[in-house]
Amino acid sequence: MSSIDESKKFIPLNIAVLTISDTRAAADDKSGTTLVDRLTAAGHKLAGREIVTDDVEAIRAVVRKWIADSGVDVIVTTGGTGFTGRDVTPEAIEPLFEKRMDGFSIAFHLLSHAKIGTSTIQSRATAGLAGNTFIFVLPGSPGACRDAWEGILAAQLDYRHRPCNFVEIMPRLDEHLRRKAG
Numbered sequence: 784m785s786s787i788d789e790s791k792k793f794i795p796l797n798i799a800v801l802t803i804s805d806t807r808a809a810a811d812d813k814s815g816t817t818l819v820d821r822l823t824a825a826g827h828k829l830a831g832r833e834i835v836t837d838d839v840e841a842i843r844a845v846v847r848k849w850i851a852d853s854g855v856d857v858i859v860t861t862g863g864t865g866f867t868g869r870d871v872t873p874e875a876i877e878p879l880f881e882k883r884m885d886g887f888s889i890a891f892h893l894l895s896h897a898k899i900g901t902s903t904i905q906s907r908a909t910a911g912l913a914g915n916t917f918i919f920v921l922p923g924s925p926g927a928c929r930d931a932w933e934g935i936l937a938a939q940l941d942y943r944h945r946p947c948n949f950v951e952i953m954p955r956l957d958e959h960l961r962r963k964a965g
Contacts, residue, residue, distance in 0.1 A: 787943045794942040794950055795855040798822045803862035803872050804923060805836050812873045814861040817925045821932045822859075827940065830855045837863050842875035850879065850916045857940060858916060862923030864907045873907045876920055880911030880931035887919065887935065894934040895927065915956045917949055960963065 800822075802815040812834060819829055831849060835841040842863070849855040853909035863872030877883070895903035906922045908931070917940075921931050942950035 786945050787937060787941065788945050789943065793826055796827045796940055796950065797854050798827050798857040798859060799831035799833075799855045799938075800829065801832075801842070801845055801849075801858060801860040802834040802923075803837055803842055803860055804834060805869060807834055809834065813925045814921075814923050814928045817928045818861060818921075818932060819861055821929070821937070825937055825941070831850070837869040837871055839871050839875040842872060843879065844919065846876055846879060846913075850918075853915060858918045859921060859936070860919070861921045861928050862887045864909075864920060864922045865884040865905055866907075870907075872920055873909050876918060877909060877911065879913045880912070880918070882912040884910035884912065884917075890935050891921075891931055894930050898926070898930060912956065915953065 800818045801816050802812050804812075807815075815832060815834070819832060823829060830852070833845050835845055841928045842860075845862075846858060849858050860872060860876065863870045863875075888908055891908045892906070895906065906927065908921055908927075910917070910919045912918070919931065919936060921928050938944040939949050941948060
């Protein structure tokens with residue numbers, strides 16, 4: 784069973800939050816605020832926060848900027864994961880992944896199904912790794928953001944979480960690049 788190893792010191796990560804929406808502004812970005820509130824309450828640092836429209840190139844521009852920024856460890860997006868014509872977040876971000884995290888989508892949908900039943904299939908939540916940056920693509924509802932944070936991300940982004948977590952493997956994410964150089 785998973786647990787927190789209190790003998791280990793918490794390591795704060797630099798997490799950027801991107802809201803994708805044609806209708807949200809900072810004042811009414813409840814999903815982005817939900818994520819910011821939770822990540823800072825957990826002890827992480829907000830590395831950046833932006834809102835962009837449902838536009839592939841606008842989304843990619845911000846995500847690429849954060850991937851290239853050594854001060855950003857994790858990117859969490861909210862919005863644009865549905866099936867309407869303007870929902871393009873997975874199309875914008877998945878091509879940037881070097882490695883897909885299929886287990887995230889599965890875990891997210893299991894959590895979501897327990898709350899909203901079969902309606903979970905209307906989300907294309909996804910995750911992956913680009914460079915040394917973990918990217919999590921969440922739906923645009925505050926509830927989905929809360930569930931993803933509390934049910935998956937809080938544990939996986941906590942170095943003390945056992946049996947394993949993403950923080951402990953972060954120093955090894957670029958092994959393939961170092962191996963080629965040597």
